[in-house]
Amino acid sequence: MTEAYLDIRDLSVALQHSGDRLLRRVSLAVRPGEVHALVGESGAGKSMIARAVFGILPKAVTILEGQVTIEGADLNGMSEAARRLFIGKRAAFIPQDPLTALNPSKRIADQISDRLIHILGMPKAKAHERAAALLEEVKIADPERVMRLYPHELSGGMRQRVLIAAAFAGEPRLIVADEPTTALDVTVQRQILALIAGMQARHGTALLFITHNLGVVAKLCQTASVLYAGKVVEQTSVRRLFADPRHAYTRALMAATPRYDRPEESLKPASPELMGELAREVAETDALWAKERAHG
């Protein structure tokens, strides 16, 4: 089996003041060129994993244990400056909300080329050329005109296209996309998903794709981790996930995914029995963990 490009091992993070764990020994690997889905409902800890990869956990959150490695290099062992440079050359992030991710006072050209100039050391003229080519690739008409605009002058879909262009610009080998279509209309969502799929295939980039929508997983991803309360409850190939979901939570998620052909089955809420079962599983995990920690 090919070695992982991104390897997260036994990662636990907790709220500093209470010690409550938000991630419970999460392990997952993304191999070169692979699209791995990180699935789970709101609050499961999906964004926390993304933030841990980029070393941008909230101040109130602390790492208790575990490693994040990219190309075999342990990111926790690096100084902040070294880590930023190391990751900047290898990985990029496509966030949920394109408006807050773009700098309101910078023209579109600079949003894409700054990274090329400062992290990859590209000459200014070449970075500008590359930015225009990328905007064309993400199907923005008249790139030279758009490059002179500011984010507020673009639609939500256009802004997301700009962020996708920016993410792919430096040819990173890994992109983490955090629900990149959540803030968009349904039709624009489909276009953006198709765009990401096409770009990923053309560039051969590994993708950690965060979503709560299993329909998206089926279309885009090869492997998946299902997260509940900061714990990976199921991890398998997407084919097996759909053919033979092992965990009751995965099955409930499937039942809750809207199906266009059978709308009456849409959005079944999780049963009280399942919620009880999940709460017990999490409590057992925590008790076991506390016991292990107590015994050193």
Ligand SMILES: Nc1ncnc2c1ncn2[C@@H]1O[C@H](COP(=O)(O)OP(=O)(O)OP(=O)(O)O)[C@@H](O)[C@H]1O
């Ligand atoms: N800045 C923060 N400080 C403290 N706790 C936080 C912070 N951000 C998130 N949390 C908590 O961490 C847990 C995981 O949140 P996270 O944002 O990773 O979930 P998610 O699965 O990405 O959800 P969503 O799909 O809504 O983005 C939640 O319990 C949340 O309340």
